[in-house]
Amino acid sequence: MAALDIKGICCSYNGKPILDNLSLSVAENEIMCLLGASGCGKTTLLKAVAGLLPVSRGEICIHDRQVNGPGVALVPELRNIGMIFQDYALFPHLTVADNVAFGLANKEKNKTRIRARIAEALELVNLAELGGRYPHQLSGGQQQRVAIARALICQPRLMLLDEPFSNIDTQVRMRLIGEIRALLKGQGISAIFVTHSKEEAFAFSDKLALFRAGQIEQVGRPQTLYQYPDSRFVADFLGLANYVSGQVLDSHSVSTPFGRVDSVSALGQAAGTHGQLLLRPRQIQLTLAEQGNGRVLEQQFLGSHTRCLVECQGVRLEVSINEPLPAVSQVNVSVAPHTLTFFPDAEVSSRQTEPMRKLG
Incomplete structure (x- = not known):
């Protein structure tokens, strides 16, 4: 069973086609990178999978469950996915612990269990001692870890990451990439990762889908695309x-x-x-x-x-x-x-x- 199966989807912005009959499959516990220049359709695909953008044609199945189509429109909060954004989207007036707990508030009412889940999530991202701090008191790498902990606390089976490392210093970036990759693999979570950086794509992904004007030019292992490209x-x-x-x-x-x-x-x-x-x-x-x-x-x-x-x-x-x-x-x-x-x-x-x- 694939973690994600996309079959011939089409998406448009203001009547302009962005994705045209695009298909892609992500295996269980696989990290798939969507790589390409700005405006080629990477983030559009991510939004379509999340349910934040309508799909005019085609099917999206998450763990064998169809989430769109005639008579089917599963809302984002019911798709069992986690999302990590480029700007982290942390609430500046909330502590680290409260930021992490935010996504769990509507799903769990038992405060003891919530505190336990917060502690577990912060431990996973090596921030166990920083739950009482506020976002402005953290480095960029630490803020990114908070965003990851917030996504993990709801125990998603699929993670969507939209250029999550672009705001982090180069010296920290590769170390953080290694940590997050190990964390996703250790938790058995499949992921789709959007970037325009080939260095990030090579370091983070199991498979790579190279986008060009709303189409996938080639998909496969990063080494395969680099060594045996299908086109110039x-x-x-x-x-x-x-x-x-x-x-x-x-x-x-x-x-x-x-x-x-x-x-x-x-x-x-x-x-x-x-x-x-x-x-x-x-x-x-x-x-x-x-x-x-x-x-x-x-x-x-x-x-x-x-x-x-x-x-x-x-x-x-x-x-x-x-x-x-x-x-x-x-x-x-x-x-x-x-x-x-x-x-x-x-x-x-x-x-x-x-x-x-x-x-x-």
Whole structure:
């Protein structure tokens, strides 16, 4: 049984279609990320699932229970979901404990049980000692934990998170992402997470649905979308991409301006096919060589890696290496065998993908 099953839904704002025949499924205890640029329909889908936006066509089922459709209109408070907003939506005049208890007030009247549930929720988010404080006395990360505790106290089976980390300092964000992910997994809660940050999406999600103009361009594990994108739009959105003109030599190799590149799996393209070979910066190797086929034009030390701009046989490449090279180095450019992603020219043209990123 899926935690959430969306079948062919359509949604509009003021008569303008936003989601068009969109389908998506979220498994039990799975965290699904909706990733895309502003205005592509991510938050619209979240609101439709929550019951905050009408659906003109299609079905939404939460844990095998249909919540919309002809004669069915389950209100948000009966859908057994928790919501966490971008601005946390905490009441400034209420203490942390009272903020956390707010969602439980209409469901539980026994004050002893309410206090016990508050203590349990605050313990889960590591705020057990801060129940008497007010929101303005907390850091951004602590305020986010309060919002999470408030959502958890009603014991939802599905959590909806709308860009919950965007207001948190970068240094705190990744630690908080790890904590919340572990908390959701430990509680067995499925989640849909909206963001426009690929870094957050990679760190937080089990699966990733990349949105484009109200449609899902590709859905799958984050590693799969990054390494094996279905289109150049997906490839470009998820990270730096080099596109190298090439020709398929056989089922496992491509000819490029800097030599033959081998694939560890079948390309699925006929020999002689022309197109663009996708190479991520980490898939390109540089070796110092006086008679090498490439030259380092520019370097930037970025802490975790060094960005290099390399010219090789008239092609400019973005390359990531661990340690900086001597200035204006002559290098040999090579690509270790891996599963190649190759976009045939005819396919690139027919899909009307994004223009090639200019490097340098």
